[in-house]
Amino acid sequence: IGGDGANEHNYRDCRITFPIREQGVCHGLGGYFETVLYSGSEGPVELSTNPVTMDAKSKDMISWFPIFFALKVRELFWSFKCCCQTSGANNVQTPMHLPAGSEVEVSMWRQTDDRKVWYEWLVESFMTVNGQRIKLGVSDLHSSKSSGCLMCSRRFSNRRISGWNPC
Structure with missing residues (x-):
């Protein structure tokens, strides 16, 4: 969010949690x-x-x-076979491995400035072990800002860039 605020009405955010019933892998x-x-x-x-x-x-x-x-994930545990006992930290970027009984928490933001709208997203995985919620993995904070959609306003609608008017 930035600029004069003319486009702030396009901002949105949400967080949702999905139960994982079967073991799997999430690429995005x-x-x-x-x-x-x-x-x-x-x-x-x-x-x-x-x-x-x-x-x-x-x-x-x-x-x-x-x-x-798409996701690039930093998994916090090597193996999920024995109630998520860790055998060392793993900082390799991979898809998200999801054991049965875990949860995926997705955070999404539709960001905006005076010129464009873009998405940012973060995905985390958790498992409850002995009553404690343990984070298994987290994705990078991803952003589509570099390829965001240009927004049109009266201020920009009369401008032309190399003969092209996006509005």
């Missing part, structure tokens, strides 16, 4: 959306980037796409 997060634009006489007009419903709701749409939030 998929991002999809569904929306009802309006309800018409022939039924609702909807948009979707969800692979399960996209063909039915917005088959030929080319303006919105699913997104993949």
